[in-house]
Amino acid sequence: MNINKRRIKSNPIKCDRRGKKEKCLGLKCVLVFLFSLFLNLQYSFSYVTDSIVKEINNIYKVSGKIVDTETLKPIPFVALHIDKINRYTITDANGEFIFNSLPKGQYEIDISRLGYKERSINIDLEEEPNLILTIKLSLITFSTDSLVVSADNYNSISQITGKSYKLYGDEIRRNFGITLSETIARIPGVEMRSNGVSTTRPVIRGLDGYRVQLRLDGNITQDVSATYSDHAVTMNSDNAIEIEIVKGPEALQYGSNMVGGIVNVIKNIIPNSMPKKLNGVISMSGDLAAPGGGLGIQTNIPIKSQSLSVGLDLNGRYHLDQITPIGTIKNTYNQNTDNTIGLTKFTKWGYIGGSFSSFLSNYGVAPNDKGHLEGVHIELEKYGANIRTEIYPKIDKITRFKIDYNYANYFHLELESQSPRLIGMEFGQTNHSLNFTGNHNALGFFDEGIFGIDYTYTDYIVNGAGTPHSESYDIGAFLVQEIGFNRLDLKIGSRFDYANRNPKIRKVSDLIGKLESKNYYSLSGSISSTIILSERQTVSISSARTFRPPSLDELFSEGPHLASYSFDIGNTNLKAERAWTSEINYEFISSRVMVLASLFRNYFDSYNFFMNTNQTSNRYPDLYYYQVKGVEAEMMGFEGELYFSITNKQSIKSSFSFIKSDYREDENSSFKPIPFTPPLKISTEYTFNFTNGNTGVIYTFSDKQDRVGEFETITENYNKLDLYLQYNLINKKKLLRASTLSTLSINVQNILDTEYYNHLSRIKDLMPEMGRRFMISYKIYY
Structure with missing residues (x-):
């Protein structure tokens, strides 16, 4: 159909006859107004609250200096991280650091810097409001200590934090990518x-979509990337401080749907600690297989006279069509800009801050001879606002209250590539969420814990299909407690959820059933324990009962989705997705060897997914019907890592993962493979460390996947070889009147230009993965 001027009512963005969006002046004006209002409210709120709670404030500060053990000279650019409350800082040129605005409690500070032994120190903030430390670090020779540091960057199973994996520093720079x-x-x-380089999304143990939550600074990424494979994630990990995958009881604070895990990117855009001086990072990157690159800057600007800190995160990317061993794939370009400004006011009782963000993107979906000869263009806009406050009351046992409000307005437009351009579909979504959490110290026989409530409202509309305008409400309350014994750490969590899914239109559909309001209730829980067998060995065991209410598209979809080449049919009789999960982990660490192994099982009473019916639409004969069904499912697998230090400067790291997943539609049916299950993968990495960096080679083997679902094609095995180099340099010259640390990372992926296919790619029958790929990243920390 020709594009007519029309509007998605829940979203103030329109389309003209050329398929281009008008500038949303109304929304931008509103955001500017809200920003001005926020500044006034911030000062008013701070003044009023100061007068109310000035007698019960409980603010602490930790500062100090880090020096070399032998020379006693200060060490610049040392990273210090208090993981428990997400505080991060680095030392300046004089080796000095400071943590401002800390709540009372006991904390562990993780300290790391390339070339020095990583260490952790414990602090107790109870009586002394200003704690001053002198910390000594010792040089290492990159053998055993490098091995342990690398392992910690990947995995922290033995820690009772709920975080199964953490990436930061060198690991993030080494593995940098477009997404x-x-x-x-x-x-x-x-x-x-993936559905091309622009639309990748993590899959954890065979689980994707809504089963894997993506979050930025603890707040869920409000977009529609979980719905269809051609929808992009509206967040980048450039300049991330840390990337963590949260599992176990602690994940309950993010929702009852934690079966796949929570991927949390930490940037601290809203500053939560007053920096001592201006600091930040400038990043530049380039890519030859997806020709183009990115440019970004992240900085924190202190305004000490006003107790303010301004945070900026500005990023842009531009990539042309991707290049594969069989040639360039048309219409796989990617252009986006992701920008955020944050502001925090620090007070006697804590802080209050806010941020405003925008994500703008244009990208292409590859052509398909089944109906999209020129491909599909997608134009995306998202605007957001976040207000956060932390209050540290002088109340016995209570250490912190945290309140988070988030607003997001999302819109994207799918356009046929031929001329004149035709609108395929429009997606609009507006989200409001409010979260309240509290932390406490020792209470009864519990050592510490976290509790809270959260609320999310979503207004969702799709034009170009029969999916009705719908809305959802989600309310939850959770409690997570930790108990420590001599050789046993135990963590227990529980959560209650209520969810409502409400279509704005009431009717009976021949395809999806009766459209009416749907309500879901659930009590979820999780328990995990870590047993210390010896100084070198630990075992951890965890189990959980999870809950995921159906999404709006799973219930009410009814129409073609051209960019994903499907005609999607919801199911109004769908039950909530519930699962039992269990996992056992083993860890062994010696002076030269580290072994990590995991066994897991996920059993679903009702596993909800779009199934290919092998029937085509009468109106769209090139599109197959995909209908949502709830089935019994089981997923079992194992993972492992092995680290071995060969010499003082050389080490080998190997990892493997395997999963077997099956489903059946009823008790009388036999089990069948679940589509898009990852194959066995084995990776071996050789690393050579030198004074200011490291280099290495990575060999990856992916087995043939012939356990495929109905109407799914087999993917052959492949072997791939990658190379990387990292080099760090401290620059004594001044940039912005500060010393700088420069890091250069070079990756050469698929050195042999192997033609290989990703089994989880939704377009693997159309195109292979990228060929020989030269990537470079240069960062300047100041």
Whole structure:
């Protein structure tokens, strides 16, 4: 159909006859107004709250200096991280650091810097408001200590934090990619679903979509990337401080749907600690297989006279069509800009801050001879606002209250590539969420815990299909407690959820059933324990009962989705998805060897997914019907890592992952493979360390996947070889009147230009993965 001037009512963005969006002046004006209002409210709120709670404030500060053990000279650019409350800082040129605005409690500070032994220190903030430390670090020779540091960057199973994996520093720079999925894809058990280089999304242990939550600074990424494979994630991991995958009881604070895990990118755009001086990072990157690159800057600007800190995160990317061993794939370009400004006011009782963000993107979906000869163009806009406050009351046992409000307005337009351009579909979504959490210290026989409530509202509309205008409400309350014994750490969590799915239109559809309001209730829980067998060995065991209410598209979809080459049919009789999960992990660490192994099982009472019916639409004969069904399903697998230090400067790291997943539609049916299950993957990495960096080679083997679902094609095995180099340099010259640390990372992926296919790619029958790929990243920390 020709594009007519029309509007998605829940979203103030329109389309003209050329398929281009008018500038949303109304929304931008509103955001400017809200920003001005926020500044006034911030000062008013701070003044009023100061007068109310000035007698019960409980603010602490930790500062100090880090020096070399032998020379006693200060060490610049040392990273310090308090993981428990997400505080991060680095030392300046004089080796000095400071943590401002800390709540009372006991904390562990992780300290790391390339070339020095990583260490952790414990602090107790109870009586002394200003703690001053002098910390000594010792040089290492990159053998055993390098091995342990690398392992910690990947995995922290033995820690009772709920975080199964963490990436930061060198690991993030080494694995950098265009998208978040590329950056974390080398973690065992993590794969990448894609519909081209622009639309990747993490898959964890065979689970994707809504089963894997993506979050930025703890707040869920409000977009529609979980719905269809051609929808992009509206977040990049450039300049991330840390990337963590949260599992276990602690994941309950993010929702009852934690079966796949929570991927949380930490940037601290809203500053939560007053920086001592101006600091930040400038990043530049380039890519020859997806020709183009990116440019970004992240900085924190202190305004000490006003107790303010301004945070900026500005990023842009431009990539042309991707190049594969069989040639350039048309219409796979990617252009986006992701920008955020944050502001925090620090007070006597904590802080209050806010941020405003925009994500703008144009990207292409590859052509398909089944109906999209020129491909599909997607134009995307998202605007957001976030207000956050932390209050540290002088209340016995309570250490912190945290309140988070988030707003997001999302819109994207799918356009046929031929001329004149035709609108395929329009997606609009508006989200409001409010979260309240509290932390406490020792209470009864519990050592510490976290509790809270959260609320999310979503207004969702699709034009170009029969999917009705719909809305959803989600309310939850959770409690997570930790108990420590001599050789046993135990964590227990529980959560109650209520969810409502409400179509704005009431009717009876021949395809999806009766459209009416749907309500879902659930009590979920999780328990995990870590047993210390010896100084070198630990075992951890965890189990959970999870809950995921159906999404709006799973219930009410009814129409073609041209960019994903499907005609999607919802199911109004769909039950909530519930699963039992269990996992056992073993860890062994010696002076030269580290072994990590995991066994897991996920059993679903009702596993909801779009199934290919092998029937085509009468109106769209090139599109197959995909209908949502709830089935019994089981997923079992294992993962492992092995680290071995060969010499003082050389080490080998191997990892493997395997999963077997099956489903059946009823008790009388036999089990069948679940579509898009990752194959066995084995990776071996050789690393050579030198004074200011490291270099290495990575060999990857992916087995043939012939356990495929109905109407799914087999993917052959492949072998791939990658090379990387990292080099770090401290620049004594001044940039912005500060010393700088420069890091250069070079990756050469698929050195042999192998033609290979990703089994989780939704367009693997159309195109292979990228060929020989030269990537470079240069960062300047100041």
